[in-house]
Amino acid sequence: xxxxxxxxxxxxxxxxxxxxxxxxxxxxxxxxxxxxxxxxxxxxxxxxxxxxxxxxxxxxxxxxxxxxxxxxxxxxxxxxxxxxxxxxxxxxxxxxxxxxxxxxxxxxxxxxxxxxxxxxxxxxxxxxxxxxxxxxxxxxxxxxxxxxxxxxxxxxxxxxxx
Amino acid sequence: xxxxxxxxxxxxxxxxxxxxxxxxxxxxxxxxxxxxxxxxxxxxxxxxxxxxxxxxxxxxxxxxxxxxxxxxxxxxxxxxxxxxxxxxxxxxxxxxxxxxxxxxxxxxxxxxxxxxxxxxxxxxxxxxxxxxxxxxxxxxxxxxxxxxxxxxxxxxxxxxxxxxxxxxxxxxxxxxxxxxxxxxxxxxxxxxxxxxxxxxxxxxxxxxxxxxxxxxxxxxxxxxxxxxxxxxxxxxxxxxxxxxxxxxxxxxxxxxxxxxxxxxxxxxxxxxxxxxxxxxxxxxxxxxxxxxxxxxxxxxxxxxxxxxxxxxxxxxxxxxxxxxxxxxxxxxxxxxxxxxxxxxxxxxxxxxxxxxxxxxxxxxxxxxxxxxxxxxxxxxxxxxxxxxxxxxxxxxxxxxxxxxxxxxxxxxxxxxxxxxxxxxxxxxxxxxxxxxxxxxxxxxxxxxxxxxx
Numbered sequence: 001x002x003x004x005x006x007x008x009x010x011x012x013x014x015x016x017x018x019x020x021x022x023x024x025x026x027x028x029x030x031x032x033x034x035x036x037x038x039x040x041x042x043x044x045x046x047x048x049x050x051x052x053x054x055x056x057x058x059x060x061x062x063x064x065x066x067x068x069x070x071x072x073x074x075x076x077x078x079x080x081x082x083x084x085x086x087x088x089x090x091x092x093x094x095x096x097x098x099x100x101x102x103x104x105x106x107x108x109x110x111x112x113x114x115x116x117x118x119x120x121x122x123x124x125x126x127x128x129x130x131x132x133x134x135x136x137x138x139x140x141x142x143x144x145x146x147x148x149x150x151x152x153x154x155x156x157x158x159x160x161x162x
Numbered sequence: 163x164x165x166x167x168x169x170x171x172x173x174x175x176x177x178x179x180x181x182x183x184x185x186x187x188x189x190x191x192x193x194x195x196x197x198x199x200x201x202x203x204x205x206x207x208x209x210x211x212x213x214x215x216x217x218x219x220x221x222x223x224x225x226x227x228x229x230x231x232x233x234x235x236x237x238x239x240x241x242x243x244x245x246x247x248x249x250x251x252x253x254x255x256x257x258x259x260x261x262x263x264x265x266x267x268x269x270x271x272x273x274x275x276x277x278x279x280x281x282x283x284x285x286x287x288x289x290x291x292x293x294x295x296x297x298x299x300x301x302x303x304x305x306x307x308x309x310x311x312x313x314x315x316x317x318x319x320x321x322x323x324x325x326x327x328x329x330x331x332x333x334x335x336x337x338x339x340x341x342x343x344x345x346x347x348x349x350x351x352x353x354x355x356x357x358x359x360x361x362x363x364x365x366x367x368x369x370x371x372x373x374x375x376x377x378x379x380x381x382x383x384x385x386x387x388x389x390x391x392x393x394x395x396x397x398x399x400x401x402x403x404x405x406x407x408x409x410x411x412x413x414x415x416x417x418x419x420x421x422x423x424x425x426x427x428x429x430x431x432x433x434x435x436x437x438x439x440x441x442x443x444x445x446x447x448x449x450x451x452x453x454x455x456x457x458x459x460x461x462x463x464x465x466x467x468x469x470x471x472x473x474x475x476x477x478x479x480x481x482x483x484x485x486x487x488x489x490x491x492x493x494x495x496x497x498x499x500x501x502x503x504x505x506x507x508x509x510x511x512x513x514x515x516x517x518x519x520x521x522x523x524x525x526x527x528x529x530x531x532x533x534x535x536x537x538x539x540x541x542x543x544x545x546x547x548x549x550x551x552x553x554x555x556x557x558x559x560x561x562x563x564x565x566x567x568x569x570x571x572x573x574x575x576x577x578x579x580x581x582x583x584x585x586x587x588x589x590x591x592x593x594x595x596x597x598x599x600x601x602x603x604x605x606x607x608x609x610x611x612x613x614x615x
Binding site: 017019020022023024025026027029030051057060061064065066067068079082083084085087088089090091092093120121122123124125126127128129133136137138 | 250251252253254255256258259284290291292293294295325327329330331332333334335346347348349350351352368409410411412413417418419454503505507511516519520522523526527529612613614615
């Protein structure tokens with residue numbers, strides 16, 4: 001496990017928040033995922049050793065929670081809300097637009113490795129449906145036109161980096 | 163009758179121009195004064211105020227907050243924990259998001275008052291993983307409050323100490339269920355615990371007495387500590403005191419959040435006067451009044467019975483539009499006030515497709531612990547999805563009903579009810595539409611129709 005010093009520092013700090021170390025399992029997984037981009041293969045053994053657990057205790061947590069991933073994803077992560085209020089206002093078409101723009105399918109990464117599109121359950125912003133979470137930022141009322149606009153921005157950034 | 167004006171207690175500063183989420187702004191608006199006076203009172207007095215207020219939990223079940231606090235085991239000698247349930251994830255609900263992002267100190271103040279009242283030694287805010295900014299805002303706000311002596315050791319020089327930390331979830335709806343939440347906070351899969359014996363008030367976090375309260379509920383506690391339980395109980399209606407935040411979404415002119423005295427506004431006033439009615443050229447068809455697991459209401463149906471008004475029993479004969487928006491009235495007509503999430507559907511919506519959408523949610527979110535829920539939610543999803551995308555059969559309606567009826571009452575937690583009530587209520591109210599769906603499907607849908615599954 002190759003983590004940045006700042007991450008290691010935050011890991012040691014967060015463990016002190018709990019009277020029982022095991023409680024720090026989710027925070028540690030979040031910190032590792034934020035640092036590395038996904039949870040690498042040695043995550044379970046590393047976290048287990050850190051918290052005095054068995055690797056299976058960590059593995060069962062990783063596989064339970066939808067936000068944890070054991071494979072790398074694209075540079076940008078687009079999560080489109082699928083649930084009823086968003087769907088009523090066109091969430092499925094919004095998701096389809098992102099799929100077309102990045103030549104991929106929900107649950108997969110674009111061929112250039114740039115973007116991962118996911119169709120996720122309720123993001124708790126139903127009043128401004130359809131909503132999309134791109135990395136950490138919530139975008140509201142994302143109809144097809146706005147989805148195209150957001151896609152263009154992401155593509156322009158990618159082009160600038162090349 | 164036009165709708166009454168909003169009474170914004172909790173959402174007083176939400177969307178106010180110039181109002182920021184930092185400590186200085188909160189203090190400028192009188193922030194933490196309630197905490198300062200609360201810590202000079204006896205904790206029992208504060209608990210009594212909450213009991214007097216009649217405050218009912220705003221997370222979904224509507225359980226009286228004072229009773230919940232009263233059940234806490236204070237004799238065991240174990241430390242008492244408090245967890246703020248900020249895992250807002252019931253589809254249709256989006257009120258806590260705004261409190262967390264725009265007015266986090268209101269929540270922290272309400273939390274610390276509740277901690278002081280209950281002699282809590284350690285508190286956590288369990289926030290859903292999909293709100294990363296919200297988690298950072300709360301962490302920043304707690305750091306500010308700690309530096310000012312409102313959180314942490316020797317709170318405001320009283321000798322009382324209580325730490326508060328933020329704990330992030332990771333995308334599992336079941337963490338909103340309080341015992342699932344506790345398991346998750348212990349670093350495990352969020353499989354809810356069986357009750358008895360695991361009532362959080364006795365055997366909660368780390369097998370210690372634990373209070374789990376919703377974000378909005380704790381903000382109400384701050385108001386109660388400030389104005390008194392009696393004053394709070396004057397807002398709203400007897401048994402349904404204080405204000406409620408309604409989150410309106412779906413096919414309506416002005417979706418959004420609206421705070422009203424509980425029971426003082428009807429569903430019709432909310433949807434027509436406040437939210438501007440249906441979209442142009444449309445008519446309302448159905449509404450889910452309290453989050454997606456609440457039983458659906460069909461416009462045009464009527465509810466008759468007797469209800470208590472003061473000491474008297476009076477007849478009521480309500481259409482959907484006439485139902486007062488409070489826990490008891492919505493309960494009487496067979497649905498629930500739940501989390502305050504109102505999802506509106508108009509006559510463009512096919513109910514088979516709407517149910518397929520809801521069923522896909524519950525199938526995805528079942529924790530998998532109890533067979534009836536794990537398998538039942540999956541089959542309800544598969545049947546409704548097949549009806550829409552594959553072959554629909556007239557007998558599917560009965561099949562769905564058969565699956566749904568085998569789940570509630572047979573699971574560890576209320577998810578069993580939550581996942582079966584949509585199917586059961588859609589069948590009861592729109593059964594004809596399901597039986598006719600094989601025919602309906604033969605007519606192509608308009609090109610601009612939004613797919614729901």
